[in-house]
Amino acid sequence: MTILRSPRLADGSARGIPDATVARLPVYLRALNALTEQGVSSCSSIELAENAGVNPAKLRKDLSYLGSYGTRGVGYDVEYLRYQIAREIGQTQDWDVVIVGIGNLGSALSSYQGFSTRGIRVAALVDADPQRVGTEISGLTVSSMDDLDAIVADRAISIGVIATPGTAAQEVADRLVAAGITSILNFAPALVQVPDGVDVRKVDLSIELQILAYHEQRKAGIEPKVSGI
Amino acid sequence: MTILRSPRLADGSARGIPDATVARLPVYLRALNALTEQGVSSCSSIELAENAGVNPAKLRKDLSYLGSYGTRGVGYDVEYLRYQIAREIGQTQDWDVVIVGIGNLGSALSSYQGFSTRGIRVAALVDADPQRVGTEISGLTVSSMDDLDAIVADRAISIGVIATPGTAAQEVADRLVAAGITSILNFAPALVQVPDGVDVRKVDLSIELQILAYHEQRKAGIEPKVSGI
């Protein structure tokens, strides 16, 4: 939740892309990859927007924050645009992440197929439970929490994933920050406090379903009222 | 992404709570539960906001959409507010969900501890792979896709979770909708199209990390420039 702000474009190189746009750039990248696989080498904002599931105007506005990478009257060169977005979001390099908490969810994340093609490399697994330390999960050996500092330093890891129970989340976040991690993806159902300069994003599996349940309830509750339609 | 809209409060009973507020209500519920466990029976908007990780004004505005459940000069009764929010988001009942795709992620979701206490009950597991059908995961037997219609109908399930590879996602979504599912949580890295009236929410594990990577890149790239501070 502690996300850096810089939405105004100042001088030359510092861009300042809106958060909402940043969150969609990976979606566009995926859509462009799909088009490449289909052998499409050029596309309009309408086609790309369809593949990404957004409104074409929104897509064009989003891309306009990066620069003018299209051709008026023609559209976008798929490969060129793909490279430009990849460069913008740092996908020209791989990012190493360390996962803390190798329970069911942590194990699933460790072997998640979708990461490698998106510039994410699971570089290390850490767990507090001595029973799990030494275990091998999809080619990686689970390390002890005591080795966290060394792992983060040695492999120059800046992104950590918390996949522990909620009760351990804050403690783990503190350890990650102390080890030098500056970005955290938190799957634990708990709020974690971090110092300024550290970004946290939260994925809460229950909350997503609770939101759907809310809408379900409304559907069920409202339909009887709208008997005319 | 196809979320029903009704932000305007019309006559009496139809409320119309903003999406952003709906997404935070489960967070408040969790914070209230935490306070109850600590033996706190009353709290101010400031205390609750701290526990939920939001601004107190935002919290008060969010709660104002539900009604006036606080007492001026005093604060909120934890138990009473907890009940009111629970009722609003449909947490006074349990919601059955069916998970499709029992790979690593699907298995992890099946045994996720956080659901049961949040009104979510994993009622059925389904997989297209005959090898997996019949397997038992945390007390549930994996069923065949052929049985999907019967399962959804018999257990009156309205929420489905897609945990398949991206390539299967649209096919699975179609099957879920055909079976009568009206809300889908999609973990597959793919866009799914659904008819009007069906809600889809998407959780994309890669994208969350890619967004963090973007911010990491900025931190790394910008610091050398801001040498004065």
Place this chain on the structure above:
DNA sequence: CTCTGTGAACATATTCACAGCC
């Protein structure tokens, strides 16, 4: 003529600041 890039209009969300009740 086609399709991008973008100012302007609109919609939603957040935060401020204070009136009103306890």
Place this chain on the structure above:
DNA sequence: GGCTGTGAATATGTTCACAGAG
């Protein structure tokens, strides 16, 4: 006096609609 509930102000995000490049 203290804290909620909320109008008003601000910030952010989305969509429209069209000027302008090719």
